[in-house]
Amino acid sequence: MSAELATADGHLPDAGHDAGHGDHGHVSAENNFLGLPNIKLAMWAFLGSECMFFGSLIGTYFFYHGKSLAGPLPNQVFSIAITSISTFLLLMSSMTMALAVDATRLKRLSSARTYILATAALGATFVGFQVYEFSQFVEEGLKLSTSLFGSTFFVMTGFHGAHVTVGVIWLTMLSIMISNGKLNKERSPITVESAGLYWHFVDIVWIVIFTFVYLLEFIK
């Protein structure tokens, strides 16, 4: 969806062109009032919406924090060592994502594709870690139905993992589109940057979750 670039007249908006103060003799065929491509504006609005989504999930986690009537409790199951590794990998994926965006700006599509695939691989590894973590927790007796902690933790981090998965699929699609020529040099910077905005956002959400849900658990 997000790669839908065409304005109603099918052209990519010409960034920087300020139609609002256009002289009266010239009428621009392009509607691009803010001088910002539609897709970028849409991504920011969508991410605002996503803030409310994750805000509600994380808010619920803390609303119920410490109110579980049955164990195990967070500090009994969390393994900071393992989650630190997966967090590090996800943070590194933001770097490769930024390098991918940079490569598209330099019109180096094949190196952009390499960085995109690296980002997707790091994201997929993160999801793999999460699957492992979940299965460990279930082994230690924490299920969705065990307690409020189980319900809130699995749904919150599960939806974050689902977002990473969506990002991995998105990035894979982009790399396929670069390979078969569906994504050309003109369109690639904005298309990849949009995916990048999403990716960094999902990464930032994880920083919030890792800090407040995991690390704060161990402050005495």
Next chain:
Amino acid sequence: MASVADFAQAQAPVYHQERPAKSGLVDWLTTVDHKKIGILYGSAGLFWLLIGGLEALLFRLQLAKPDQDLFIGNQYNGLVTMHATTMVFLAVMPMIAGFSNYFVPLMIGARDVAFPRLNAFSWYTFLFGSLVINASIVFAHFPAGGWTGYAPLSTRAYGNDGMDFWWAGLVLLAISSMVAGVNFVVTILNMRAPGMTLMRVPVLAWMMLVIQFLLAFSFPPVAVGLIFLAFDRTFGAVFYESAMGGDPHLWQHLFWLFGHPEVYVLILPSMGIVSEVLPVFARRPLFGQHAVIFSGVFIGFVGFGVWGHHMFTAGMGPIADAVFAATTAVIAIPTGVKIFNWLGTLWGGKLTFPVPMLFAISFIPMFTIGGLSGVMHANAPLDLQQHDSYFVVAHFHYVLVGGALQGLFSGIYFYFPKITGKMLSEGLGKAHFWLFLLGMNITFWPMHDLGNRGMPRRIFTYPADAGWNFDNMLGTVGVFFMAAGTLLMVYNIFTSMKNGKTAGRDPWDANTLEWMTESPPPAHNFDFTPVVFSERPLFDHKHSEDLAIPVPHEAEQIHMPSYSWKPLVVASGALLVILGLLLLNLAPMLWLISVAGALTVVVGIYQWVTEPV
């Protein structure tokens, strides 16, 4: 003085599409034209309005006299739940979406919305959501947990099987609204014609901008609440299980954090319509246009900070109650600003009273009555008395029927000529207006009294000696007036589409860009990109020599997006994902339906982004 017809150019540019549109049914299934999608939304809204009205009529028959047993227990609860769910999500919201789709691009001088195919996707997810909710009556029972779906009343332990369809449908509607919200925010901010600064955007488009923000930012909390509900009902999570420490406040907060902005989603567009209609028939510019716009924006912002006033009796504590009481009372200020601006617009105007004006004028006092009882509810101690009584029912029906619905009716009579090129019958319209105004006051005014006499909401019958008999009988009689009026409007629409007077471009001598183009507008909306010099661009063009002839587009072709099946494919995938989760209760293997749906979504999106537009 130039007439509007001067704008029809001799060498109008031709629009072209990569793949030309097919005719007939396929065209309506695959269209990405904002006008056709607007008509689809509006027609669906009208259809569900009739269904929701029928549901109300049925339970009013049950309440007409004491101790009746027409619809009792969960039958009654189901009717009430579906009446509210239908009216809010399936009638008023799609009618608003219809106006938003059809007129926002025209009003801001754009050729379409920012993402035409995404717009079609929103339409299909809405359609599927509405069908899923109503499928409950075929495959199970009507959801009976109330339109607010308070958990734990809606969980497996207390809610009936219809609540599964309820959450599933609402999740689809939430997706539809969030996507549409993003799409229209971008459209209104970025697709305006040259010269149309934000302060020159018509008030209706402004109010649509505000509600699109509200949709995009308020639906996620309720989506999360619904996801929790789905996990509780389907996967045995314990979010709302009090035995496991679950707190009934959780759902209420998540729901009303959405639910109150939603109230403004329902009313602000009608305020926008009234702000468009009054100046045209008072022959004056809108009094204090900027104040009207800013008060709408203010309502939108503060609307996120008042949800707790639905929960004064839930025991949030005195500090939270005080804060929510204060923020709620503050909302009265911008609302009052708008009311006085409308009065100021009428003052000294040369008033004429065709049907859209009648509805717009009666909007003001009817909405004000509902607004005033709303201010009373802001007072937390007073609200403790009124909560869950018929006084509240009277309040929100004055706001939603006298306000939102009358505004939308005004819009239907006002904009019908633009959509179809034909005028609606004035005589039938006036009959509709008077029947409806009379009916809503006969029904809802006595409910204030019923509330004061202590009749609680959501009871399916009452004893004969409670003193509620006369008011309840009135309430039922009035519904028939409203139903008759609304049916007259539907009849009017069908007959006028064929036999109505030809409207022409600008039948009301109006001020904004949508009246500049033909009725109905061509697929590309405008032959040239309009240039805007004030908040009344068409008025300028009609009354100023300098601006009479706009600069024509050079003989270049206008590229319009082609039809596409992909929005339908992706929306069907989303439907399958939800259906798989919904059916999981029948047989565990049915999760494979969800997997198939997810694959459909992925493949559909890939084809979507790679198909030529």
